[in-house]
Amino acid sequence: MFELGILVVVSTVVAIFCCYRLRDTGFTPPPEGEPASFAADGGAVGALALFDVDKLRDVNVTRSYDTGDRLLDAIAEVIERTMPANAIFDRMNGGRFVLWLPHTTLREAAGAVERVRALASTAIADSEQGIVSRSLSAGLVAAYPEESRERAVLRADAALARAKVFGGDRTEITRALPMPALIPAQAEIENAIVERALEYHVQPIVDLHDRRAVGVEALLRWNRPDGQTVGPMNFVDTLRRLPQVETELFPDIAIEAAQPLLTGDRTFYTTFNVDGPMLEGKDGPATRWMSVLLERLPPEQLVLEIVETAVIVQPESALGLIERLRARGIRIALDDFGTGLSSLNRLRQFPVDILKIDRLFTNGLGGAGREEKIIDGLVILSEKLGLELIAEGIESEAQARTLAGLGVRFGQGYHLGRPGPAAEWARKLSSRVSA
Numbered sequence: 166m167f168e169l170g171i172l173v174v175v176s177t178v179v180a181i182f183c184c185y186r187l188r189d190t191g192f193t194p195p196p197e198g199e200p201a202s203f204a205a206d207g208g209a210v211g212a213l214a215l216f217d218v219d220k221l222r223d224v225n226v227t228r229s230y231d232t233g234d235r236l237l238d239a240i241a242e243v244i245e246r247t248m249p250a251n252a253i254f255d256r257m258n259g260g261r262f263v264l265w266l267p268h269t270t271l272r273e274a275a276g277a278v279e280r281v282r283a284l285a286s287t288a289i290a291d292s293e294q295g296i297v298s299r300s301l302s303a304g305l306v307a308a309y310p311e312e313s314r315e316r317a318v319l320r321a322d323a324a325l326a327r328a329k330v331f332g333g334d335r336t337e338i339t340r341a342l343p344m345p346a347l348i349p350a351q352a353e354i355e356n357a358i359v360e361r362a363l364e365y366h367v368q369p370i371v372d373l374h375d376r377r378a379v380g381v382e383a384l385l386r387w388n389r390p391d392g393q394t395v396g397p398m399n400f401v402d403t404l405r406r407l408p409q410v411e412t413e414l415f416p417d418i419a420i421e422a423a424q425p426l427l428t429g430d431r432t433f434y435t436t437f438n439v440d441g442p443m444l445e446g447k448d449g450p451a452t453r454w455m456s457v458l459l460e461r462l463p464p465e466q467l468v469l470e471i472v473e474t475a476v477i478v479q480p481e482s483a484l485g486l487i488e489r490l491r492a493r494g495i496r497i498a499l500d501d502f503g504t505g506l507s508s509l510n511r512l513r514q515f516p517v518d519i520l521k522i523d524r525l526f527t528n529g530l531g532g533a534g535r536e537e538k539i540i541d542g543l544v545i546l547s548e549k550l551g552l553e554l555i556a557e558g559i560e561s562e563a564q565a566r567t568l569a570g571l572g573v574r575f576g577q578g579y580h581l582g583r584p585g586p587a588a589e590w591a592r593k594l595s596s597r598v599s600a
Contacts, residue, residue: 211267211308212274215321216244216282218260219300219333228292233260236290236297243285249277263318271307271340278305279336286334300334307340316402354387354403358414362388365422367435367590369582370555373569378594380434380468382577383422384584416457423462425591433594436468436498464494468519471499480514487515498555502543512550520547522573524558530567537571544572 218240225233237260244262245254253265264281266274286300304324308317320339328337357363367381385397397404404415423435437458458467469490471483487497498519499511512520522543529536540556547554556568559578568576582590 210310211265212269212271212278212305213308213317213321214264214266214274214278214303214305215257215318215325216262216264216285216301216303217325217329219302219329221260221299224297224299228294228297232290232292232297236288236299239288239290240285240301243288244281247281247284252277265308271305271338275305275336275338278303282336302328302333303336304328305336305338316398319398349400349403351403351407354400355407357387358418361418362390363415364388364418365587366584367422367426367587368577368584369590369594370436370575370577371581373565373574373576376581378433378582379575380436381426381587381590382436382470383419383587386584416454416461419454419458420461422587423466425588426594427463427466429595431594432466434466434468434496435462436470438500439469439471459493459495468496468498470521471497471515471517484515487517491516491518501557517552519553519555522554522556524578527556527558527560527564527568527578530564537567540568540571540573
């Protein structure tokens with residue numbers, strides 16, 4: 166009891182010391198003149214912080230993975246106890262944690278995040294070699310309504326990487342969006358829509374037992390004038406800012422991708438990704454796109470994939486929309502399950518039909534990790550919950566066979582088919598059926 170008392174006192178002193186030495190750790194508070202409202206600060210609507218445990222790998226290697234897991238649990242408990250009342254907390258893979266602070270200025274968020282980081286750095290876990298603890302690093306960014314949640318997390322990750330470069334045990338802040346030159350102008354995207362330079366490529370989803378395609382995932386691509394084909398991360402923020410009149414043709418692009426796969430002797434379902442603005446019910450191009458999609462495509466041939474970062478901000482709105490979609494016969498998939506912001510709590514909250522196993526687990530098959538055992542557990546869990554499993558990122562025959570042997574029914578990846586224009590894949594799949 167006496168030793169525990171000393172430990173509590175030491176932890177408290179360390180926490181106070183950490184908070185006191187903000188400038189020594191590289192943390193730079195926002196300037197005194199920063200606006201009190203995010204509305205005056207570039208239109209931001211809150212802040213997002215990404216935490217990472219410093220040198221967690223050393224704990225896993227020198228102690229044990231169980232010790233590392235217990236330390237992560239202890240850190241998560243401290244974060245949940247000390248975070249602001251309005252904050253939303255989620256655990257990520259690899260010892261990472263996300264705090265979303267809505268309606269909070271960057272100055273307010275900076276102080277709160279550094280306090281949480283310092284206190285969480287005092288969390289401890291027992292091991293056979295004694296007590297272990299690790300410091301945390303954090304990346305903090307302002308969150309803007311015109312950017313996706315995924316982009317905000319990526320910017321926070323870049324700030325976090327800077328904190329690591331400077332030795333860790335510190336908070337790094339990014340105050341602004343990327344340089345305007347890195348984001349395409351509205352006129353470029355408007356022209357891409359009209360000229361059909363913006364289109365969906367599709368990638369087949371295959372039954373791993375008989376290798377027959379059952380569906381495709383639609384992946385938005387921009388065929389740029391310079392010859393590059395780039396994914397949505399490079400232009401989706403501009404797309405969301407387009408006026409309604411300029412986005413009237415955009416749903417047609419999705420319909421054109423799905424329709425060739427709905428005719429012939431055998432039809433295939435199409436999956437589309439759903440992002441934050443759709444789940445939050447905000448009026449805009451994304452919401453109008455989904456409305457047209459639901460009107461013009463048969464619901465039994467449509468699957469909507471939820472990116473998990475899209476459900477952490479407005480979980481109640483997301484749940485309502487998911488329930489309405491499923492009532493219309495549309496299936497819902499939870500994308501990248503097992504990494505990022507995913508957790509079993511997501512399965513408890515949201516009634517989904519399909520789990521997509523992240524490529525991280527596929528890549529690790531046959532190694533020294535626990536991927537096989539984890540996937541085996543997911544197969545059992547999915548059977549009990551009545552869910553389909555789709556493994557992503559299959560790049561070899563060995564991976565496909567291993568997954569099939571573990572009981573995973575469906576998969577996608579370069580080994581099974583690379584993304585390509587929808588009409589091209591419709592011809593390939595039709596010839597395979599007739600053969």
